[in-house]
Amino acid sequence: MERARPTTSRRRFLKGAALAAVPYALLPDTRAGAQTQAVDYPGAEWQPASTSNYTVSNRPTSYPLDYVVIHVTQETYPDALSIFQNPAKQVSIHYLVRSADGHVAQCVREKDIAWHAGNWDYNTRSIGIEHEGWVDQPAYFTDALYEQSARLTAAICTKYGLPKDRAHIIGHYEVPGTDHTDPGPNWDWTRYIRLVNFA
Ligand SMILES: [Zn+2]
16 A cells, blocks of 8 residues: 555646646746836836836937946835826836845836937946935945846846946936936945956
C-alpha cells in the first residue's frame, strides 16, 4: 500500500500537469503582448499622459535620441501624474520615479516626444525622467530613487547606444534657454553616473 501510493500520485500529478500546461502556456504570451504595447521599460507601470500633452512620433527613426534629461517634479508623485493627465497643462514626461520606493511610472512612449525640456529641439532628441521631490529637500532623493532611476537610465542608454556619461545624461538646468534649476545642487551626479554604469 505505502509503496504504491507515490507511483499513483505521481502519475496523477503528471496528468494534471499536462492538462494545466495548456492554459498556462497561453496566458503569459497574451500578457506579454499587452505589456509590450504599453510600456517600453519592463516593470514600469503604464500611467498615460493626456494625448494633448505630447507629440506622437516614431523615434529614433524620426529623430535621433541623444539625451536623457533628469528632472525633479516640485510636486508629489500623485500630483505629478495628475498634471501629466490634465490636457490643460501642456506638459508631460516619459518616466516618473517615486521617492519612497523607486517605483517607475511610464507616461509617454519612448518613440513619442514628451514636452518636458522647454526646448523643442531637446524634446525631440531626449527621453525625460522626473523624480518625485523638491530641489531643496534632499531627503526625497532616496537610495531606492537613485538606484531604480539609474537602472532605467542605463537601460535607455544601452537601448539607443548612448554613452553613460554627463554629456548625454543631463539635468534640465543644462537645456539651452531653460530657467529651471532641477535637479538642483542636492542631486548627487557622481553617485548617479556611477550607478548608471554599474546597473
Ligand atoms: Zn525639469
